Amino acid sequence: MTEIKLYNTKTRSKQVFKPIDADNVRMYVCGPTVYDRAHIGNARPVIVFDTLYRLLRHVYGVDHVKYARNFTDVDDKINTRSAESGRSIRDITDETIGWFLDDMGALGALEPDFAPRATEYIDQMITMTEELIAGGFAYAADGHVLFDVTSYDRYGSLSGRSIDDMIAGARVEVAPYKRNPMDFVLWKPSSGAQPGWESPWGFGRPGWHIECSAMSRELFGETFDIHGGGLDLAFPHHENEKAQSCACMGEDSFAQVWMHNEMLQVEGKKMSKSLGNFFSVRELLDQGYPGEVIRFVYLSTHYRKPMDWTEKKAAGAEATLRKWRALVEGIEPSTSAAVPAVIACLADDLNTAGAIAALHDLAKAGDAEGLKASAELLGLLGDDLGGWENKAVRFEEVLLDVVEIWRAHRTNKRYEFADAIRDRFTFLGLVISDSSEGATFRLDYKKAMESFLMSGNVAKLQNGPLIGVPFSEIDSWVASELVKLEDS
RNA sequence: GGCGAGUUGGCGGAGUGGUGACGCAGCGGAUUGCAAAUCCGUGUACACGAGUUCGAUUCUCGUACUCGCCUCCA
Secondary structure, three states: OOOOEEEEOOOOEEEEOOOOOOOOEEEEEOOOEOOOOOEOOOHHHHHHHHHHHHHHHHHHOHHHEEEEEOEEOOOHHHHHHHHHHOOOHHHHHHHHHHHHHHHHHHOOOOOOOEOOEHHHHHHHHHHHHHHHHHOOOEEEEOOEEEEOHHHOOOOOOOOOOOHHHHHHHOOOOOOOOOOOOOOEEEEEEOOOOOOOEOOOOOOEEEOOOHHHHHHHHHHHOOEEEEEEEEHHHHHHHHHHHHHHHHHHHOOOOEEEEEEEEOOEEEOOEEOOOOOOOOOEHHHHHHOOOOHHHHHHHHHOOOOOOOEEEOHHHHHHHHHHHHHHHHHHOOOOOOHHHOOHHHHHHHHEOOOHHHHHHHHHHHHHHOOHHHHHHHHHHOOOOOOOOOOHHHHOOOOHHHHHHHHHHHHHHHHOOOHHHHHHHHHHHHHHOEEEEEEOOEEEEEEOHHHHHHHHHHOOOOOOOOOOOOOOOOHHHHHHHHHHHHHHHHHO
8 A cells, every 4th residue: 555654734744654544544634714715825735735635536546535624604804794794694605615615626626525614513612612621721701711721741742832932922812811822712602693593602603723633533533533724723713713622632632743833925925905916716716727737736836835826837837738648549548557667756745746747757757557547646637638628719700711711822832922811810819730630729827928018018017917807808819819810 | 932744857747765757838840831630750858965874866864945734715
């Protein structure tokens, strides 16, 4: 059996992965708070852990791996959104969950086996909170229940912090009902319009961290194999989850391996709402980036390194995938055809960049079957379209007419006319590949967009090059230019 | 202030204690009416300083710089 090594945040080292039960490998990943479209940073853990899920399924068998990813559907951001829009919380969260699954599906992410919603596990959260109080790890005060961080002596061990250091950082909310400023909320009171449930401490709602502890116990039991999420969750979210669960169920309980993906940047800068370079997966898809291209860009950087999203990388990814897709077209590989070199890279702490290099080797060697089977382990080159339909040239009829004119000029050696037409094509971003089997065309989006802007169209670039013109506008512009070309 | 990560050729990006991936770009060639596409070939890079070593880009320590988390945000 393939030996998988994973970097464990808890031990700060790469270790051989030994599942608790090889017939029931369990992975829990923190999912989104559902109040808005997923931004491109949300997509990184989804793609990273989807790839790990695929690898685990390959190694342990599809029926022996269980993956849970929660939806946080009770949160003040959702309450705010509800108050602003006048819509019900359930409406907002239902819609957002639908968007999330659509957008992540477009990136080739498999749906997890479990997608628990926090609001459906309130009872379990209350139960765990009661257990923590009974065990002396939490206390009720002023309608709140707080976790007493001093009661758990390993508090801070996951993220490498000490309580004293953190208090010195002075970034904690001081509240009169807290015994220690670092104590965090397990339960808090709700008033009027806020969502809430009856509890031993009155009408209220859970704090953020308790949901993962309660839901993972319900779905997976007291212990499970892998807990993943973005590095920014390491503290406080994961530290607090671990404190709750281990205080409640023992130090050996809860996650055995903690994995954190590094953050994502955009064109070399931190992506944040305050910097305004913040955009959603849907915006990227709508601009014509196939989901598969986005996925490829993410996988070309190791998950524990900061990843920079750039247009240049996307263009490179597209060129590579286009080449590979042409090579594997019509190939039906057996599921066991995945190549050892690719598997070995993935098994080495998910070295996806190395795996992609191995795929390049396969492509160069012309091993279409190996390429396709191996690529599918990374969620690439699947049979679904991967979002390429957005790139299909929808003005095909006009195009074919113009091509006939171009061809006629060439056949008659009227090269100056033929070349003028071709130059026009090139200007429009239409890349012509004229082979012995006939001419084929594709639209170079970036080139087309440049020409579009050069042609006097108003630039709509507001927040950098990516938040630009929708692909559909380029599309119709190219079509109208082709009509002009045909007329002239 | 606390914690952590990184620094590899023009760009992106793996990896290794000892003849230096891979991709893109560039360059040369094949092909082409000319191109595009494709194919073939081509590149002695590992922040700086010291230490360990027969030998370090790879290990240790230090310096510089970059970045992230601790706040909305994964």
